[in-house]
Amino acid sequence: MTTTTPETASNTSSDATQHYDVAVIGAGPAGTAAALRAAELGASVVVLEAGRLGGTCVNTGCVPTRVLAKTARLVRETRSAGDYGVHVNAPTVDWAAVVERVHERVDAVRSIKREAGRFAEAGVDLIQEGRARFVDDSTLVLDSGRRISATSILVCVGGHSRRLPVPGNELATVPEDVLSLPELPRRVAVIGAGNTGAQLVTVFNAFGSDVTLLDVAPRILIASDASIAEVVTTAFEGQGVDVHTGISTVESLERAADGAITITWKEGDESLSREVNAVIMATGWPADVEDLGLENAGIEVVRSSIPADRYFRTSVPHIFSIGDANGRDMLVQAAQFEGEAAAENAVLGANRRTPHHLLPAGGFTDPDYAGVGLTQEQAREQDPGCVVARVPFSAVDRAVIDDRESGFLLLIADRRRELILGAHAVGENAIEVVQSVTTAMASGVDVATLANVRFAYPTYSAVIGMAARVLLAEAAVAVDRD
Ligand SMILES: Cc1cc2nc3c(=O)[nH]c(=O)nc-3n(C[C@H](O)[C@H](O)[C@H](O)COP(=O)(O)OP(=O)(O)OC[C@H]3O[C@@H](n4cnc5c(N)ncnc54)[C@H](O)[C@@H]3O)c2cc1C
Numbered sequence: 001m002t003t004t005t006p007e008t009a010s011n012t013s014s015d016a017t018q019h020y021d022v023a024v025i026g027a028g029p030a031g032t033a034a035a036l037r038a039a040e041l042g043a044s045v046v047v048l049e050a051g052r053l054g055g056t057c058v059n060t061g062c063v064p065t066r067v068l069a070k071t072a073r074l075v076r077e078t079r080s081a082g083d084y085g086v087h088v089n090a091p092t093v094d095w096a097a098v099v100e101r102v103h104e105r106v107d108a109v110r111s112i113k114r115e116a117g118r119f120a121e122a123g124v125d126l127i128q129e130g131r132a133r134f135v136d137d138s139t140l141v142l143d144s145g146r147r148i149s150a151t152s153i154l155v156c157v158g159g160h161s162r163r164l165p166v167p168g169n170e171l172a173t174v175p176e177d178v179l180s181l182p183e184l185p186r187r188v189a190v191i192g193a194g195n196t197g198a199q200l201v202t203v204f205n206a207f208g209s210d211v212t213l214l215d216v217a218p219r220i221l222i223a224s225d226a227s228i229a230e231v232v233t234t235a236f237e238g239q240g241v242d243v244h245t246g247i248s249t250v251e252s253l254e255r256a257a258d259g260a261i262t263i264t265w266k267e268g269d270e271s272l273s274r275e276v277n278a279v280i281m282a283t284g285w286p287a288d289v290e291d292l293g294l295e296n297a298g299i300e301v302v303r304s305s306i307p308a309d310r311y312f313r314t315s316v317p318h319i320f321s322i323g324d325a326n327g328r329d330m331l332v333q334a335a336q337f338e339g340e341a342a343a344e345n346a347v348l349g350a351n352r353r354t355p356h357h358l359l360p361a362g363g364f365t366d367p368d369y370a371g372v373g374l375t376q377e378q379a380r381e382q383d384p385g386c387v388v389a390r391v392p393f394s395a396v397d398r399a400v401i402d403d404r405e406s407g408f409l410l411l412i413a414d415r416r417r418e419l420i421l422g423a424h425a426v427g428e429n430a431i432e433v434v435q436s437v438t439t440a441m442a443s444g445v446d447v448a449t450l451a452n453v454r455f456a457y458p459t460y461s462a463v464i465g466m467a468a469r470v471l472l473a474e475a476a477v478a479v480d481r482d
């Protein structure tokens, strides 16, 4: 679909290059937020999108992954229904039907996002004529040959999965393509135990696949608080997942005679291998910079991303790098936040930053995990006297009612209990619990106030009030020692 409203764009050159105040490359969460905010501020705006509107999140990332997580949850709930006196047959997974349902739910979410309609309502031109490429630092050319120039260019191109450069890597499936697997793999190796890999482990484990998880990092979920990662690792192992962290390298993937894939990796001096039916590489997310012509605009790529300063300006100040493209916090909530801030900086010449310490994130594994703010390690570095409360879910009535006692909430405060520095949860509803703490942090609520908030009974969020009350006691001890 191509939509242009020439009255908002002035043709300024004889070769019919259309000129705008702001050109946005990419209509994922970053580009969509940026374009709508720039238009709201009165700029003439064009969005250039090479693929499906909505970007990675809705089409191949968060939304399909979350539908798979829901499906995995249904399988687990069905298996344990007997514990509550509900007797059902053991669940079986019809992979083709699962895939169909994921596509159907993705379409349903797309239909409420309606980026094209929102662009039209805001007077934003949308051009879908292939990939945009820099001709110089103010001009872009599309695959169709159409040329666009702009006073400011917002690069919101997102990224893609990284394939390890090992022999046989073409045999692997990347997370964006998981739904293209022809059948549910009986045995699967997941390489990479970040947010993507960990969630896929839970999905395939629940679906009945034998899962092997490999990572070069010393532990899974390396960006999360170490205590959270420990609980998820123990849970994975208890569920029969073969977890190998701290491996030296994946050596090769080879097609075996029976059609299976032999994956070989090195662990210390030992070479190990497994025969599996699918290998999923969830080993990182470089920005989509290939063929973007960044060199024509004088912009360098550093470690597979387009670096930006705290105001999202690249080394060329009227070109901005936002969302996954800048390689910082690769989350939808970051992309949207950054998009709005960068649009204001581009249109108003403002210096808006985003509060990155207030970005909650988590994953739908079994159990769920989530975090916001500083981890314990980071908090202790910043304030060695900081106070940490840890309340197990086994002390929360609702978790006991639901038979979900595994897990805990960690609440971290500064030594004077004025500030909540971080919150990390693992267990049922961990993400919603951490989200509530984030709301408190964003509103500047201190620990004492949080301790006095009433939580509906029986809820998982009640753990927040319990942790705040423990913190008060702990903090009092820490302050006394000063
Ligand atoms: C499996 C998976 C699960 C995830 N789950 C979550 C989650 O639960 N929660 C969360 O917060 N985050 C999650 N993420 C991360 C989230 O999807 C990204 O952080 C988010 O989509 C980034 O938004 P973006 O706008 O920067 O990039 P994208 O969403 O990738 O959008 C970039 C857009 O730019 C377009 N484009 C690229 N190059 C060009 C070009 N040259 N010309 C024109 N258009 C171009 C692309 O077609 C795309 O539409 C997940 C990611 C993956 C892979």
Ligand SMILES: NC(=O)c1ccc[n+]([C@@H]2O[C@H](COP(=O)([O-])OP(=O)(O)OC[C@H]3O[C@@H](n4cnc5c(N)ncnc54)[C@H](O)[C@@H]3O)[C@@H](O)[C@H]2O)c1
Pocket: 164, 191, 192, 193, 194, 195, 196, 197, 214, 215, 216, 217, 221, 222, 249, 250, 282, 283, 284, 285, 329, 330, 331, 361, 362, 363, 364
């Ligand atoms: N629920 C969510 O919020 C969510 C879900 C998915 C992805 N994301 C975001 O998208 C981005 C990409 O996520 P991701 O999990 O794909 O990548 P990632 O970079 O977060 O994790 C990649 C993992 O692969 C491992 N790895 C790298 N090279 C390896 C090798 N040679 N052998 C074995 N392991 C290797 C790394 O140690 C790391 O643990 C992240 O920023 C993530 O936060 C968020």
